Amino acid sequence: MESARPGRARHRPALIALVVIAATACLALAWWQWSRYESAAGTAQNLGYALQWPAFAAAVIYAYRRFVVLENNADEVDKLSPRSKGAVEIPEGILPERQSFPSAESLLAPTDPAADAGLREYNRYLAELHQAEAGSRGVDDSDTTAR
Numbered sequence: 001m002e003s004a005r006p007g008r009a010r011h012r013p014a015l016i017a018l019v020v021i022a023a024t025a026c027l028a029l030a031w032w033q034w035s036r037y038e039s040a041a042g043t044a045q046n047l048g049y050a051l052q053w054p055a056f057a058a059a060v061i062y063a064y065r066r067f068v069v070l071e072n073n074a075d076e077v078d079k080l081s082p083r084s085k086g087a088v089e090i091p092e093g094i095l096p097e098r099q100s101f102p103s104a105e106s107l108l109a110p111t112d113p114a115a116d117a118g119l120r121e122y123n124r125y126l127a128e129l130h131q132a133e134a135g136s137r138g139v140d141d142s143d144t145t146a147r
Contacts, residue, residue: 010071019064026057 030053037046070076 010068015064015067019060022060023057026053026060029053030057 030050033046033050033053036042037050070080
């Protein structure tokens with residue numbers, strides 16, 4: 001791909017043809033929607049589309065024009081870069097701190113249930129609930145809670 005020479009615009013017939021065809025199609029669709037709106041079965045939706053299609057045609061032309069300007073003028077490209085607009089780093093303290101999650105390695109490591117006081121307390125609580133439920137049903141399940 002050859003670089004553009006400063007001060008000289010590159011003409012691309014295929015892109016120009018694409019823009020002309022797209023803009024013409026948008027204007028044709030606007031005319032079609034306008035004729036549908038004026039017919040006996042026309043609705044406000046047809047009017048809305050009839051007004052939108054010319055805007056789409058203008059957007060196609062603007063996009064092509066902007067493409068040509070950015071392609072031929074390096075100063076315009078520099079104006080769009082984030083560094084030309086000031087700070088690019090987020091200052092400390094603006095964003096909330098990230099939550100720390102355990103690593104995958106720590107989850108794979110075997111844990112000793114006897115060393116975890118919270119786990120022991122939770123298991124004791126579950127055993128009490130189990131005994132209370134078994135007692136209300138009249139079942140002697142004392143040997144299953146000793147695991």
